[in-house]
Amino acid sequence: MQTVLFSITALAFFMLYNTSQKVKYEKKCALTTWLRSNIKLSKIIAYSLLCIALVAETIYHGIGVGSLTFFIYLMFIGSTILTMYPMLSFKTKHIVGLIGLGLFIETLIF
Secondary structure, eight states, X not given: OHHHHXXXXXXHHHXXXXXXXXXXXXXXXXXXXXXXXXXXXHHHHHHHHHHHHHHHHHHHHOHHHHHHHHHHHHHHHHHHHHHHTTTOOOOHHHHHHHHHHHHHXXXXXX
């Protein structure tokens, strides 16, 4: 559950980052091209994903811990995307592999 919520929050922040006017767009892939051409729809989807993640966290953990966890995820993801995205070229298979590894470890632990 935590891996899925973390991934939803990361996707939403990535969408909001790519719709910003201040970002220099050097990387091109199908997702970022679509995000940049449909800015209004991308922002609506991203804010909806953030709301869904926040509500799911508060339902799963309660109001206090859930909202704290959500904002910690948001701070971690935000700083990671802002520092690493301009320097590295992320491949889809690497991201899917990390999410799969996280889900596998999460099911083993819990």
